[in-house]
Amino acid sequence: MKFPQSRPRRLRKSAAMRKLVQQTRLHPADFVYPLFVSEQVNNPEPVGSMPGIFNYPLEKIAEEAQKVYECGVPGVLLFGTPRRKDATGSESLKKDGIIQRAVEKIKEINPEILVITDVCLCEYTDHGHCGIVKDGRIDNDATLEVLARQAVSHAKAGADMVAPSDMMDGRVGAIRRALDEYGYTDTAIMPYAAKYNSAFYGPFREAVQSAPRFGDRKTYQMDPANADEALREIALDIDEGADIVMVKPALAYLDIIARARATFNITLAAYNVSGEYTLAKLAGADKWADEKKLIMEILTAIKRAGADIIISYHAPEVARWLQETE
Numbered sequence: 415m416k417f418p419q420s421r422p423r424r425l426r427k428s429a430a431m432r433k434l435v436q437q438t439r440l441h442p443a444d445f446v447y448p449l450f451v452s453e454q455v456n457n458p459e460p461v462g463s464m465p466g467i468f469n470y471p472l473e474k475i476a477e478e479a480q481k482v483y484e485c486g487v488p489g490v491l492l493f494g495t496p497r498r499k500d501a502t503g504s505e506s507l508k509k510d511g512i513i514q515r516a517v518e519k520i521k522e523i524n525p526e527i528l529v530i531t532d533v534c535l536c537e538y539t540d541h542g543h544c545g546i547v548k549d550g551r552i553d554n555d556a557t558l559e560v561l562a563r564q565a566v567s568h569a570k571a572g573a574d575m576v577a578p579s580d581m582m583d584g585r586v587g588a589i590r591r592a593l594d595e596y597g598y599t600d601t602a603i604m605p606y607a608a609k610y611n612s613a614f615y616g617p618f619r620e621a622v623q624s625a626p627r628f629g630d631r632k633t634y635q636m637d638p639a640n641a642d643e644a645l646r647e648i649a650l651d652i653d654e655g656a657d658i659v660m661v662k663p664a665l666a667y668l669d670i671i672a673r674a675r676a677t678f679n680i681t682l683a684a685y686n687v688s689g690e691y692t693l694a695k696l697a698g699a700d701k702w703a704d705e706k707k708l709i710m711e712i713l714t715a716i717k718r719a720g721a722d723i724i725i726s727y728h729a730p731e732v733a734r735w736l737q738e739t740e
Contacts, residue, residue: 438714440717440736441736442488443488444717444724445724445725446487446530446725447482447725447727447730448493450494450495451471452470452494453497455470463616463620463692466695467691469621475520476519476524479529480523483524485729487733490527491725492517493532493621495537495621495623496538499538501547502539503539506535506538506564507563513571517572517573530574530577533561533565533589535557535564536580536624536626537622541628542627544580544582544631544634545582546560552582552634554583554634555584557582558582558585559588561582561588562589562591563592565592566593569601573601576602576604577603577605580606580634581635582634584654585605586603586650602657603655603657604659604683606662607651607656608659608660608662609662610636611630612663613689614663614665614688614689615689616688617688641669644670645674645677648677652678658723659682662685662687664687665712668715671720672720675719676720681722682721683723684723684725688727691726691727691728694708713732
């Protein structure tokens with residue numbers, strides 16, 4: 415129908431009408447909150463490039479996870495920084511490693527908190543790469559063995575889900591086989607299925623001291639120019655046993671989220687990464703934009719593109735905002 419019979423503004427004339435016809439809605443349960451736990455701090459230490467984000471000592475991590483849970487956010491994604499790093503990331507495999515102990519402490523205080531653990535080596539290696547380095551190159555297959563052992567140790571500590579972020583070929587299958595072999599058939603896997611070699615990761619790398627000491631990650635993380643390749647990566651992870659797949663980053667890759675949503679019938683997560691978080695926070699702090707409106711618009715766009723789950727550093731504050739408007 416043409417104007418004047420068709421008047422789309424009829425459905426925008428009041429707040430009640432707009433709420434009634436709103437097509438995309440955010441809810442606290444849509445979110446997962448990343449948490450940093452470190453053996454190198456004794457008190458919560460601010461991450462300089464991420465306003466409002468902290469590295470927590472082990473003794474405080476369960477308390478923070480509980481606060482997030484009480485906001486209505488069901489789960490946390492843990493990243494750990496050990497006291498000592500080496501070439502093989504050996505600290506990541508210890509029974510009393512930082513992540514293993516953090517999982518145990520969170521589960522002790524509240525077993526209902528969904529605990530997801532990052533499975534990778536970059537936080538634990540002195541060279542900052544996500545895999546085992548041999549002759550100056552990342553050895554894919556040697557890395558798989560370590561990642562599988564790391565995932566099993568997290569499951570043994572009580573993790574509900576493991577999230578391999580390394581982008582090695584075959585890691586989901588290797589982890590699934592190892593988890594099943596050790597009896598952790600109920601431990602879910604959420605791989606970073608389409609993880610791009612992005613400039614948006616800078617603040618995160620400061621938080622966990624994981625910037626590469628040589629070279630870059632272009633041989634394993636995806637080229638930002640490629641879209642079809644993301645669908646292939648996601649399909650491979652699903653075939654290997656992924657329970658949820660993730661696109662990272664989110665904001666600059668809404669097209670990838672949308673294509674994944676249209677292609678695959680599987681729960682889809684998107685990581686609203688550190689650089690995206692910091693840009694929004696700085697814009698709000700300097701009054702270049704209304705911070706709350708900006709954050710809500712970004713997160714709504716991520717969900718509108720097709721994400722079922724949004725991993726975001728904004729999660730607790732957004733959960734509180736949403737509860738205030740109910």
